[in-house]
Amino acid sequence: MCGGNKLICSKSDNVMGVGHIIGIVFFVAALATNIIAIATPGWLYSANAAVGLFQGLTGSTAVEIVRAAAENAAFAFSIIADVLLVVAIVAAAVASATDPVGLVEKLAGVMGILAGVSIMIGMAVYTGLRIAAVDFFLISWGYSFALGWASFCLALIGGIVALI
Template sequence: MGILRLGSGGGLVFALIFDIIALSTPGWIYVNPSSCTNCDYAQGLFQNVSGNTTTETIRGDAEKVAISFQIMGDVILICAAIALCIGGGKKGQEVVGKVGGVLSFVAGIFIMIGVASYTGLYASFVEEKNVDWGYSFAFAWTASCICIIAAPLAFIDK
C-alpha cells in the first residue's frame, strides 16, 4: 500500500477544507479600526462585514479571478484526492496515484493563480499602514502549498 499517496490524499482533503473556508469567509482584507475612524471592516470575496452589518461585495477583477481559479482548483483537487486514495489503497493502481499527483500539482497552481492575482490587484491597497491581509487569505495560500507539496509525495511512493 502507498502510505505516502494515502497521506497525500488526506492532505488534499485538508487543502480542500482550507480553500472552502477561504472562499466562504469575509476575512481576506481587514482595516484596522485604531488608525482609521468609521472604517472597521473585513472584506471577502462574496461579502463585507462592517460592525454588525453584512453587505454583498461588489466583485471586481480581483474577486472574479480569485473565485473562478479557486473553484476550478477545488474541482481538480477533489479528483486528485480520489485518485491518490485509489492509487495508495490498492495494489497495482500506481498509475492512478501518479495521475492524482499531477492533478494535485495542477490544483495547487490554479489556487495559487487565483490568490496571486488577488494579491497583485490589492497589493497597493494593503500597503497602507492600516490594512492587513486576513485569515481567509492565509487559508487560501496554505491550501495552495499543501496541494503542491502533495504532488511529489505521490511520485516518490512505491
C-alpha cells in the same frame, strides 16, 4: 498479503501505502482550507470592516460586495483547484486499492500539483490587484487570505508526495 515473507512485499501487495495516505490527507486539508478561504469574509481587514470574496462586514453587519477582477480571479481559480483536488483525492484512493502500475497514483500527484498552481495563480492575481490598497490605506491581509495561501502549499506538497 505478502506471501510468507514480509520483507519481500511488492507495492501491489500493500492495500494502502503510506504515500497514498499522506497524499490524501494533504489533498483533503488543501480542499478544506480552500473552501473555508472562499467562504469566509476575512480577506482584507481595516479598523472597522472586513472584506471577503462574496460579502463584507461593517461592524457586525454583513454587506454584499461588488466583486472586482481580483475577487473573480481568486474565486475562479479556487473553484478550478477544488475540482482538481476532488479528482486527486479520488485518484489517490483508487490507486491505493487497484493500481499496481502506479499510473493512477501519478494522475493524483499531477492533479494535486495543478490544483496548487491554480490556487497560486488566483492568490497571486488577488495579491497583485489588492497590494496597493494594503500599502496605502490602513488595511491588512486577513485569515481567509492566509488560508488561501496555505491551501496552495498543502496541494503542492500533497501532489509531490503522491508522485514520490
